[in-house]
Amino acid sequence: MDKQTLEAMFSPEAFNASGHALIDILSRYLSDNLEGKGPVLDWQPPAQAMEQWQAALPRQATLTSGQLLKAIQDEILSASLHIHHPRNLGHQVATPLPMAALCDLVAALTNQAMAVYETGPSATLLERQVLHWLGELIGWQRAEGVLTSGGAQANLTALLAARQVKAGWDAWQHGVGAGQPLRLLTSEHAHYSVSRAAGIMGLGTDAVVKIAADDQGRMDMAALQSAWQHCLDQGSKPFAVAATAGCTPTGSIDPLPEIANFCRTHDLWMHVDGAHGASALLSRQHRPLLEGIAMADSVVWDGHKLLYMPATVSAVLFREPQHGYAAFAQEASYLFQGNNNAEETYNTSYRTLECTKRMMGLKLWAAFSLYGTEKLGGLVDQVFATARLLAEKLHAAPDFELLMMPQTNIVCFRYGKEDQMLIRKKLVESGAFHLTQVAMHGKVWLRTTVMNPFTAEEDLDALLAAIREHGISSSGIL
Template sequence: MNTPLTAAYSPAAFRQQAHALVDLLADHLERAQSGTNPVLDYTEPDEQLAYWQTDFEKPVNADPLPLLTDMIQRSIHLHNPRFMGHQVAPPLPLTALTGLLTGLLNQGMAVYEMGMTANALERIVTQWLATKLGLGSDAGGLLTSGGTLANLTALLTARAIFAPTDVWEHGTTDRLAILVSEEAHYCVDRAARIMGLGTDGIIKIPTNERFQMQTDLLETYLERAKTQGLTVFAVVGSACSTSTGSYDDLSAIADFCEQHKLWFHADGAHGGAAVLSDTYRPLVQGIERADSVVVDFHKMMMVPALVTAVLYRRDADSFRTFQQKAQYLWADADAKDWFNSGKRAFECTKLMMSAKVYTVLRTYGEAIFTENVETLYDLARWFAQAVSSRPSFTLAVAPESNIVCFRYIGDGSQSNQLDAINTQIRRQLLKDGQFFIVQTSLRGQVYLRVSLMNPLTTTEHLTALVNEIERIGADLTNLSNSDSATYSA
């Protein structure tokens, strides 16, 4: 009997729809990569919601292609080389195809039999990356859904090992704390608050003129924490920071942690991939001494979100994070078996995320990751030089990664309005849709911020961006001067 439910599972219908979707996406990819169309067709949030609310009221349509076409057109296009905003990679097309496969297979990974291939691939991928990081022969880890969960997982492990009491079994009233750069990603702060550390337990170390942790202050802040009744159990190093892409001195942090017997965690979500480049590996010198490291594959390694590695110098440490019994899942809840993923990760039904990374490695080899890192980091250095050569701009700091922060200053006549002008420049770019960049606040001033995530972005695209910003900035400055003159008259 052919019911709507059985028809929805039809292999023939799937074949037809999948072929049509691949054609649709290939056309989209071609248009986006040409850079001739807008990066996005920006609409205000309420307008966007109203559009889809109206769409939701329409009759069902057995052909999903019009709907899928609409979704593409009303989304930001990461494969456009003029996308230079958030730290999200334009995924390799191969990884999207692998996502189609993993979506259909739907292998949960908590227990081995539900994710036999996925768990094996995860083991290989994490040990490969741990080796590249230089974490040693005892290293290993797991994959999880994003940097926030990854950093939380690692810090929970640190607490389980270093906290004065067994928090998992007995809870704690101890006042625990971590030391972290004031420029660290907000997810570290969030993870600490989830763990119950509170504001006092997140001790932020000031940064230098390059927005790097002042490691010479660690001793002072540790002693101050002790006098306040806090027990510091971990130090977090940024590799790199989110706002400016600056790398902390990981070797100095490692020395400090070894001296005081503290857990050293390196947040390499964005910049940890520098280890894959002989040119840029010195940026992460010392990361091999970390007790735990996180690296996002969906940032610098061209994999769709979310895929993040949580790696440990001692693989056995990963089993300390979640120690609970689930007899219906595992016959031996205490066994340290790598093939039951749920023992070490937040997720129980975890996506088959390892397949995307493994497929890239087996198809292109690790050299494609190296080329991507070097292409984007090199491009950032070129862009910083181009910005610095123009008197109407100032650079926040010479970039270490693929993140560049700069500020339009014009001729200097509007110094008291530069924050508003730079905010308006970004807003105008967003509305025009030809470029997508973001902004950040550094030392109380608004800066424009570019994250060069697309290896198809060229120096010509960046020159066009600077020209457009200069044009908008001049128009805004002239308008402001005209308004001031009118007001004075």
């Protein structure tokens, strides 16, 4: 390759010029979305949309950097789900803080591999700093953990540690077949990543015992007791209870103090999947919802949900620092020097599935530093209050059925006797709102997650009106 081409590909001047132009585009995009301009989603069926993405493999450049920016603006941004739009009420995905997005640019350009300390010194230290802050919010002074790419991986990491500590034999080395059949107890509303972890861990998804929830979506303690007893009667060994703090369907929080006592009485690992709800710890008002979380052995907390981070960043935290090493016990002498010396603890790979991973701590460190727990907690308060307002409106409306008052920010409801799936489809395809659906108690419910602190009362009123309109038209009355 000639030097001129090489220098052009890595040109700091071109990076600077394109970077400024890109920030201009993104700032306009952000501003338009926050103001709710245009649809939430410009819906196109995927097979139809895919027709635009059939280009031949470029052997030579096909775009200038100016054309690339234009394509980002015209083709990529416009065909995105507009996450900052106040009428985006779909999934539990953060409306990311713009400054955190800038930090992700730093992570991308510096590309700190992070497997070992020397491949990302500042990234490693930032990660430890934010993990200690999150641990402190849980109520732990000495917690250790790791940041992972997502809550699913964080749950797997925690449950691997649980298996290693509570199985009664070295399941990492000798495998799961070397002892009694292991059982994992979790709510019927647990995220699918819990069952998936059991599959990955070689326990088999049948090893996951689903515990019934009460009508508020919280794990039923009597059902937990009898499921545990049933496991013993069958000669299997329950090793952990995976509680959920903010379950995916309804945002409900399992009774953490009771589960903690149960786990202590029966020598079980207590895991709390707080991917969604752990951020309530930031809020003075809602912190009591998570009473008992400090008694857990491990907690998962997603940054890219109610901590307002761009995806992905999740934390898995362990109350006992040494348990952070229980999940993965392999040796890789070319990475690790061994000898149990204190410096080894700075090598992240001991504690994570990923070898190379992104610098994820910077954006969290920046958010805590810029806004403190006060303002981050304020975001949680805001969206919880909006969700409650929506629930109150639905409760008061005779043509709507509210599943339950939200404990966090997820509100599930039905409109009349209409086909809820059809209503949702029409709403999403119209671009007016983005919302999801969930099956509970043998019925399909519309499901809204209020993530955007800019969602206002007028948006909620407009949602009810749009559902009525689409609901009535889908029943054939209009």
